[in-house]
Amino acid sequence: MSDAGYDHARVERRWQEAWNDAEVYRTDDDVEDPTYVLGMYPYPSGKLHMGHVRNYTITDAYARYRRMRGDDVLHPMGWDAFGLPAENAAKDRDTNPRDWTIDCIETMREQMHAMGFGYDWDREITTCTPEYYQWNQWLFSRFHDEDLVERRDADVNWCPECETVLADEQVEGEAELCWRCDTPVEQRELEQWFLKITEYADELLDAIDDLEGWPNSVRQMQRNWIGRQEGTELEFSVDGHGTVEAFTTRVDTIHGATFFALAPDHPISEELAEEDDVVRKFIDHEADPDGDEPNGVETGLSAANPVTGDEIPIYVADFVLSDVGTGALMAVPGHDERDHAFATKMGEEIVPVIAPEPDDWDGETVPGVPDVSEEAFTDDGVLVNSGEYTGLDSEAARARLTEDVESAAWATQYQLRDWGISRQRYWGTPIPVVRCHDGCGSVIVPDEELPVELPEFINTTGNPLDAAEEWKETTCPECGGDATRETDTMDTFVDSSWYFLRYVSPDLEDAPFDVGRANDWMPVDQYVGGIEHAVMHLLYSRFFTKVLADHEGLEHREPFTNLLAQGMVQLEGEKMSKSKGNVVSPQRIVEEYGADTARLFMMQAAQPERDFDWSEEGVRSTNAFLGRLHELVETLFEADLEETDDAIARYVESEIDATIAIAGEEYDELRFNRALRETQDLVRTLRQYADYAEPNAETFERGLSAVVRLLAPVAPHLAEELYDELGDDGFVVDATWPTADVDREFVDKRRTLVENTREDVRQIVDVAGIDDPQAIDVVVAPDWKYDALGIAIASEADNLIGELMQESHIREQGDVAASYGQELQAEREALSMTLGPDEEFAALESAAWLVEREFGAPVTVVSADEVDESVLKNAEPGRPAIEIED
Known part of the structure; x- marks a missing residue:
């Protein structure tokens, strides 16, 4: 500890060197109580940004906390080192x-x-090294x-x-x-x-329900x-083209199908385009799947409705997608908003065949036909205008029609499609395939020849x-003949x-x-990363894990038990970015x-999943707090404290216990901001x-020791310094987490009572102008008022006062009891139990x-039996007079 105060540069340098020399973060391979904490590894762009700092402070704090709780923690770091940005940067810089x-x-x-x-840097991985990508x-x-x-x-x-392909x-x-x-993508x-x-689509979908530790939004x-x-x-017949298969989730509406639509790249559409210039022009120049309104072109063909036999016109339409369903659909404008808009535009008939189910529907009476001329009715209901199926509800009709x-x-x-992993770039994993020139086709490179x-x-376009001609030309692993390497790399x-x-x-x-080790450590207990990876990375990781479980002996089918998607660090309400010029440099803040200031400010500013605004004032305030804590520890050694009991x-002891218990609960749930506020x-x-009295030596030292350990996950450098000053052995990172057994509900009630009482004194002094x-x-309320409050909370009687007066000791209070009962009656919905009178x-x-x-004045706490009635009438449970x- 420096005489000049808290020298953060010296303190941080000292303890980083000490941790490194002692290898305190090294994790053994074989452990008893494994806990795997992981932040999504970064793309090495050159400098950390505040998003990185927040993400990795979250995982670091939680890893340190679990370690102090006695877990064997795996907390590694690596680099997502392949990718297009590095290739482009290299080209730009030659x-x-x-x-x-x-x-x-x-x-x-x-x-x-x-x-x-x-981090356990012995476990560092870099994905652009052959030692890693050979396993891809x-x-x-x-x-x-x-x-x-x-x-x-x-x-x-x-x-x-x-x-490249995306x-x-x-x-x-x-x-x-x-x-x-x-x-714009082509x-x-x-x-x-x-x-x-x-x-794996079904399992990937069904297993989502079991991911209880994931945010609902991500799921x-x-x-x-x-x-x-x-x-x-079901199939629709098309003259000259056989049958066309369509998929629908609403076959109950088939009697209302008034036209048929094909995707622009459907085989029939492409055939028509060879002969019809209007269709070709639409497909090549006019079709816009992302346009504000559906668009299409008539083909002159018709399709036979397989239920009614009616011939309905066929369109090539840009709202039909070849990779959704079958690329062909029956259009029911009376019961689909998109079909309704298209039918209105093209002048096609709009026929209602589903009516809203009446509230008192008996299951037999056919409701009236709805008006769908202006707006489609899209809910399930009861079939109308549907021949023999009229009167069925939608669900029953779907079953009957599919059978009939x-x-x-x-x-x-x-909607999910197979994952295209080919990328036409250099900086990625070479796909281990060669194409034989002598007829073997595409051949997988044998394991013994990996890595490629x-x-x-x-540097070329x-x-x-x-x-890379010399690299490309190779031999076929099967026949030994000439072959060419696959030049695509992996996503x-x-x-x-x-x-x-x-x-x-x-x-x-x-x-x-x-x-074996993977089965011991997996799944990752706590994973942290950005919401932008909710689909791609997380879905692909789940897919890989399931395949490895099926074929490589992995015992776990999901990679991550708990997931936290951390919020963004913003500046004046906007995400930090270089293009906006609103980036705050982590290096400047550290210097x-x-x-510790940067870490503590970020963790106390908001819950980890929330966005928050960077504030230089907040940073200064956080830094000042750490300085005051440093001074407070020095107070312990500068004063000659004694053992007292008052x-x-x-x-203070009760507040120490409460803080330890509550902070621990909040750390468990990763609500770091609440844990830090308690601390x-x-x-x-x-x-x-x-400041007020000469502290009890044992109480004061215990409180400081608790504070240091509670802050250690978030502000580890100063915590190590103060832990050392307090005379504790070893590192605080290896210290035991403080524990206390308290009743959280009791603590909350006690704190509310004390703070409300202080606020009432402030208001009285202010209103009365007492300088x-x-x-x-x-003055504490009399016992009977606590009993009355308890009865009011538990009672379901309409006449609360009558119920209160059945208790003789309450009834004896006369008008005062009746008046208090009226107050309880009026606030009945908001009542809650307080501490008892003695507590x-x-x-x-x-x-x-x-x-x-x-307030600089002596305070006396008075029981109810020590004051006269005029004072006592203002005293209520939880709100003393x-x-x-x-």
């Missing part, structure tokens, strides 16, 4: 992605050390062995700026922009490699993305691997779909992970105020105690010193 990435990693690692994050290739081969890999022609999302999840918004560069047909995630986003729909497939129609069958459709390493980077989300498993055995040379010490309130109480109070009496007396007596300190002598 360097190569590898050097650029490694330089960025070294910078960010130093910044993480400066923040005091307690090995997993690709295993997926291929299990028929979960396919190469096929497909319409893909192509970003012309990035010159997964559906990487196309953002109604404008369909690239998630990396905001360029559609191209390319031969691509796919992982068959749709094989719903995954449900929506998988998009399972139960419905009916020869071509109809129950079917399930998904990236060649030297060539398009895919640099296409320009970087492959890297992050299993990286959490590599941490358990990062140096393993003969497998991607040690299955000026210290890492009411003030007992009050800071205890620091305030200890300062007030030291210098001479004495303050606090209330003891609580007020132990806290009287706080009022004395604030107050008499102030001026």
Whole structure:
């Protein structure tokens, strides 16, 4: 401890070196009580931003807390090191992605050390190293062995700026922009490699209900993305084109189908476009699936309704998508808003066939036909205008029609599509496939030839691997003939779909992970990262985990038990970004105020999942608090304290116990801001105690020791310094978490009582204009009022006063009891039980010193039997009467 005060730079440097020398964060492979805490690993962009700092402070604080609770904690860090930004940066700087990435990693690692994050750096992984990405290739081969890999022609999302394919999840918004560069995405047909995630669609969807530790919003986003729909497939006959299969979830509306619609890329649409210039023009130039209104073109064809036999016109329409359902649909404008808008535009008939079910419907009477001329009726109801099915409810009609129609069958459709992992870029995992020139086709590279390493980077347009001629030309593993390597690399989300498993055995040379250790450590107990990864990363990680459970011996089918999606750090209500010029540098904050200040400010500003505004004033205030805590510990050693036993010490002891218990509960639930508020309130109480009286040595030291340990997860450097000053052995990171057994409800009632009483005194002094109070009496209510309150809370009687008067000791109070009963009657819905009279007396007596300190007047807590009735009538449970002598 410096005589000049809290020197954050010296303190932080000292303890970071000490932790490193002692290897305090190293985790053994074999442990008794494993707890896995993980933050989503970062892309190495060169510098930490405040979002990183917040994310990793959350996981670091929780890991430290669980360690102090006695758990064996795995808390690793690594780098999501492949990706297009590094490739673009290398091109711009005329360097190569590898050097650029490694330089960025070294910078960010130093910044993480400066923040005091307690990682087991022996487990560090970097996904752009052959030691890591060879296992991407090995997993690709295993997926291929299990028929979960396919190469096929497909319409893909192509970003012309990035010159690469994007997964559906990487196309953002109604404008369909690239998630990396905001360029409008085009559609191209390319031969691509796919992982068959749709094989696991049902399990991925059904298992969401079991992810109880995940935010509801994230779970719903995954449900929506998988998009399972139960419905009916049935065939419509089209002259000259055979039958066309359509999928509908509302076959009960089939009698109202007045036209049929095909996707622009449906095979029939493409056939028509070869002969019909109007259809070709629409498909090539006018179709806009993201337009404000549905658009289409007549084909001159008609489709036969399989139920009614009616011929209905066929359109090519841009609101029909080939990858949703079958790319063909029956349109029922009376009961679908989009179909209604299109029918109105094209002048097609709108026929109502479903009526709202009346509230008193008897199951037989057919309701009146609704008017759907202006607006579609889209709910289930009762069939009308539907021939023999009229009078059935929608659910029964769907079952009957699916049974009765020869071509109809129950079917399930998904929005989820197989995961296209091919990327036409250099900086990624090479796909381990060669194409044989002598007829073997596409051949998987054998395990013994892995990794297929990236060649030297060539700064060129398009895919640099296409320009690496020497690397491309190889031999076929099956026949030994000439072959060409696959020049596509894997989507970087492959890297992050299993990286959490590599941490358990990062140096393993003969497998991607040690299955036994993974089964001990997995699933991750607490995972933290941004909401922007709710679909892509989390869905892919769940998919990989399920495949590995089915085929590689992993015992767990979900990767993450609990998930926290942390909020953003904002400046004046806007997300920090370089383009807006509103970025706050973590390095500047650390240099000026210290890492502990930055960590503590972020964690106390809001609950982790909430956005919050960065505030320089808040940072300064946090820094001042740490300085005051430092001074408070020095007070303990500068004063010659003795062992005493008085009411003030007992009050402080009770607050120490309450803070320990409540802060622990809040840390358990990751409500760090509440835990820190409790701890800071205890620091305030200890300062007030030291200012008001000579503290009891044992109480004061116990309080400071509790504060230091409660702050240690969030402000670890100063906590280590103060822990050392208090004479404790070892590191605070290894210290035992303080414990106390208290009744949370009792504590809340006691604190409410004390604070309400202090506030009442303030109001009386203010309203009465008392500048210098001479004495303050606090009068506790009589016992019968507590009994009356208890009866009022428990009673369901309409006449509360009558019920109260059945109790003789209450009835004896006469008009006073009747008046109090009227008050209880009026506030009945808001009543809550307080402490009992004896508990209330003891609580007020132990806290009287706080009022004395604030107002400079002696305070006396008075029981009900010591005052006359005129004073007593104002005293109520939880709200004592107050008499102030001026």
